[in-house]
Amino acid sequence: MPDYAWPDQEHRTLIGKRITRVDSPVKVSGQAKYTYDVHRPGMLYGKVLRCPYAHAKVVSIDTSAAERMPGVKAVEIVQKPNANIHWAGDDVVAVAAVDEPTAEDAIRAIQVEYQKLPHLVSDAEPPQGATQEEGPLSMNDIDDLLDNQVPNRQIVEKIQQYGVTEKPTEDKLKSFKSSGANDAVLNALREATVHPEAASRPKSNYEKAAAQTVGDPDKAMAEAEVVSEGLYGVPVITHCCLESHGTISEWPDADHLLTHISTQNVSGIPGQMAEPLAIPASNIHVHQDHVGGGFGSKFSPDRWGIFTAQISKKAQGKPVRIMLERDAELEVAGARPSAYARVKVGAKRDGTLVAWQSESWGTGGPGGGGMPPIPYVFTIPHQRKEHTAIRNNIGPARAWRAPNHPQAAVLTMCALDDLAAKLNMDPVEFFGKNLDITKPRQDIYREELGIAANLMGWNEKWHPRAQNRSGNITRGVGLSLHTWGGRGHNSDCDLTLHPDGSVDLKLGSQDLGTGTRTCILIVAADTLGVPMDAIQLEIGDTTYPPSGGSGGSTTIGGVSSSTRRAAVDARDLLFAKVAPTLDAQPDQLECVNGRVGVKGDSHRSLSWKEACAKLGAMPITVRGTNPDRTKPPDLTNSGVGGVQMAEVEVDTDTGIVKVEKMVAVQDCGLVIDLKTAESQCYGALIMGISYSLFEEKVMDPTTGRMLNANLEFYRLAGFNDIPELVVHMMTGKGYDERGVIGLGEPPVVSPGAAISNAVANAIGVRVPFLPLTPDRVLAALGQKAGA
């Protein structure tokens, strides 16, 4: 059996080194082509008419004037009369025209009559008495869930948990199917328990899930020697991808679609487009070279991806481009759910955590949403948790880098930090003391906490809350812990050795800017003993073997494992061909530094080119796969820790917070490229500073519209907002042998909590909600002054 295991430290030539990403030159020189840059011959420009109301019913649509306009090539009604619209900016009609201005004029010429319906865009604490227990679903509820693009998996869970109010007819099931329900949903509906009596329940925007308890929270809280109570929260923010969502789609013939799409999920796109377009997935060709950000919001072709293809078909298959405008990108292309909670935590006088109680709420838009995983990281022995989901009209939520974890970190780590303050304990000591209940990662956290404290200079910087003030400028430090899974996804790749010595490697993966290309090349080159630039890597196309979507920190584990298996198999095939020439057995051979030779005998070797010439006339191609039980060991793993610390400076007169330094200590198993791994953490810290200080989707209560759907008032951190960032990757014994684990999400989890805790340390009082803007900081200080 070939040895697929990762080479140990002595036998790695590239893996784990600090290697510059291979696509830097094309990116910094502007040669890298993003979907946004794709301009196809004869391309038409699409524009979308969007609903101006947060909740409305379409009464009538008149597109005749638009259709008559010169230059307009096709008009597609996306939501027909009678459709219910649940958020402002939702797409109603699309047009394709010869240029952008004509398309815009056509949009303006369309008449839509709406019946406005009452909306809710607030996610403030549910008013007393407004909440409703979740219950059986009516057929309208199912329609709404589908309209609102709630994932099928969640719909199934709801149906199984609560049942339905009536048995759906086959016609009804068919209509659900056409609105996006998969077979699992249809089956769940067929098998659901029917509660006809629940049909008359009035509908509320506030749905309270059943309380979850562990142990005996009341008793434990009553017996706790110290109890801290607080209010914490994180608002809805957007993904704000710098390259907006969109596609350029065309039909080379009546049955084949070519689509350029900005996506995190190249291989997964055809399967999602096939049914709505009524063609086989194998007839859909997807291509993407580079993507300008996704952060969890670009897994699906989206409704706009589907209607772009449909409108192209109407326009004789000509390429049609619809990329969202900046305002639409912020309004409709993804939001991170909010989460707020009133938390009570109890501990013994020595700091041992005993009880947790939380009443949380938040919104994921029209679909409501779930409770973040609280208490986070720490399995407090006694818990009671109640959560109310707010269904409102702010637009649908999407997975945002480490879904639900940054929220959970704020709700938990801020509450624990307040408890530490109440106990008068240094948070490093307090968190350290409770690491026993972070199993199975207590040792990792302990090591990381120590390293982080050193790198931050914590002992010199920490002071009991607000005891370090002189004048209006005050400093503080805070910390947070996090965790994530990160096992590698399914990934296939084809590696070909050519008799002339060239090597190519193909897989339908994508590089989100994380360094995926670089890491694939590192693994292949390290295994084959050739330089990285000797390998021709092709990704981003559905003609290559399928590889999973880049989400959940699953890419690096997936692509590195499939690449390793392919490269080992290719190498061993080459050894078999070369062995007779070198008068050796294949298992005596090695390939290093571009030569294939006998281990320990430098006289018996061939150059890589000479060796490949032994392959014969035809190239050989091998397929690498992950997971692959037939080719052990498992090369990827799951479960990481991570500790972050922040230092801030606050001007207590203006409430302006500046982050002065951040430290991220992160493990992720075997690091393939130290440099791009560190870059992931730097990027995550920057994104974290941005959502901690600035980002918020601001909704107007009256009009139901987003007020800051631009980059002027949807603030993002800029250069001056980024302080000294220190990243330390955990490597070596205890980490390397775990195999490869993903890193995209974990480092973005903690900044909110760490920065909020640093501010509390600096000013002596908790600012309950992110972002930590002057108004919130001054309000908290005012409260303290008044108290």
Add this chain to the structure above:
Amino acid sequence: MRPFEYVSPTTKAQAVSLLGASWGGTEILAGGTDLLALMKDDIVSPKRLVNIKNIRDLRGISSSPQGLRMGALTTLADLADDAGIKKNYPALAEAAIEAASPQIRNMATLAGNLCQRPRCWYFRNGFGLLPKDETGNELVADGDNRYHAILGNEGPAKFVSPSTIVPVLIAYEAKIRLEGPKGKRELPLEKFFVIPKSENEREHDLGPNEIVTEVVVPPVPNAKIAHYEIRQKDVFDWPLAVAAVALKMQGSNVESARIVMGYVAPVPWMSPEAEQALTAQPLDQETAQKAAEAAVKDAKPLSHNEYKVQLARVAVKRAILKAASGGAA
């Protein structure tokens, strides 16, 4: 694209004759950093654009014993770079360099800066300058007004005056010169800004067929002058409060003061109360604090912007203390 006519006159008189007698039909195009965004967002849709960049008389900066003259087309970058301004009016150069970004400063003109439209997010989202819903309720009062006015906000106008250059120009006692069909006029700059009471009024004392031709500033003042901005982000962010002060001294006491706040009211807000509080006082923490308190004494915050009262107070106090310690950095 909404079609429009584009004209590019070379004299002031031609420009005036090409402008319409009422708002809506024509707009003056200078650097375009504000106007083009407004047009793309469908907030203003002129039928004719009058480009004034080819009018040579509107250019240039000149200093003389009579003072400083800045043509309407002077860019913010020019203001920041001009040796004479840096030497004699350093607070103006500082205000200019802090505005916007280098790319915008290279395009943005002084007159455009004075005439730029409010950044109110209701206005910019197309709900009007004095935004109301169908039933006549004021959107700003009922909505998210965290960035809106705390002074001068009793009427329907709740936006804040957007220029960060204007307060310091007013502190320098600048005058604005205009030319229209009825000839030329000159006003103290503070009089150029008005609070509109109905949707068809604008926030400037500017006729639809008038153009701003230049801004003049009296000779180098014998006063301590400073400008202070509070922005959440250091660079490229809209301020939350701005203050500019000019303090004429007699010995170690203030003889008279000019105190102007920006971003607090629909117009640049002069505070006679604060000026009064400083008059005949020495300059120290305590008097600065008193003046700052006086400046916001009449503030009436809306539902979400009480914090701006504190920020305005801090801006005034810090501007006074900055002036006391020598002004612009």
